[in-house]
Amino acid sequence: MGLQCKYVAFLGAKCCLQHKKTFSFIDLFAGAGGFSLGLKNAGLKHVYGLDNWPVSCKTYVANIGTTICSSIEILEPPVLNLGVDLLVASPPCQAFSLANRRGSNAAENSSLYLHILKFLNLYRPKLFVLENVSGILSYKSKIGLPIIKLVKDAFSSDYNVKIFKICCSDFGVAQNRKRVIIIGVRKDINLFFPNLKKHPCTTTLRSFVLPRIEVSDSFFLSKKAISGIHRRQLTNGAKSYGFGAQYVDLDAFCNTITANY
């Protein structure tokens, strides 16, 4: 009799979960739970999230479930009774973001990803997925080495690692948001390496925006806030950093939406 397989669609690939009912995951640098929400909606079983920002942990608990509110730098991963099939992690992107100055904070943040290794070593998940901004592809370490190579080398001893550059609008989202997805498949596992299957977004911003009359004034920026945005746009533009602001075409995709407002 052949092996019984339960398949889970994962970034367009189909993974065979032999004799398992659900695929479990942990989410490091989980923030308010955007990544976890997608995984839960795809039918995966959440084990825990981790973030060091109490406000986002509170949101995570309300929307997703168990989270550990601690810095990954000091936390020893908890020993679990059940296995972890997938580890996802979105280390802070400020270090690599093209919209940010790559300053002192950046150097500190850019090595945070190394703390992910202790979770991989303990749980030995079948897969990991790291997510970051496209700036990670060009960022260099203090001694001039490409950070993407350092990341790939650090995660390659037990995992086959592949790097993808994607744009969210190629995957059903009305946003021109470019991201780098680093996928690792444990070397001893006979999993199909994901081929990213694009499904371009067929809607535009208009389908997400409510008619003006249905939205309370309290959700709109004040004149003062708008003039502040214009002012910062000019000063940031002069220094060549920072996200700009623009009026968007409702019949197109928008650029990356920042979390400020």
Ligand SMILES: C[S@@+](CC[C@H](N)C(=O)[O-])C[C@H]1O[C@@H](n2cnc3c(N)ncnc32)[C@H](O)[C@@H]1O
């Ligand atoms: C790019 S955001 C994560 C976004 C999240 N994955 C989502 O889908 O919404 C990075 C997160 O890393 C967290 N973070 C930064 N430094 C950290 C540290 N030392 N330990 C744990 N979390 C940290 C931040 O609080 C932030 O929520």
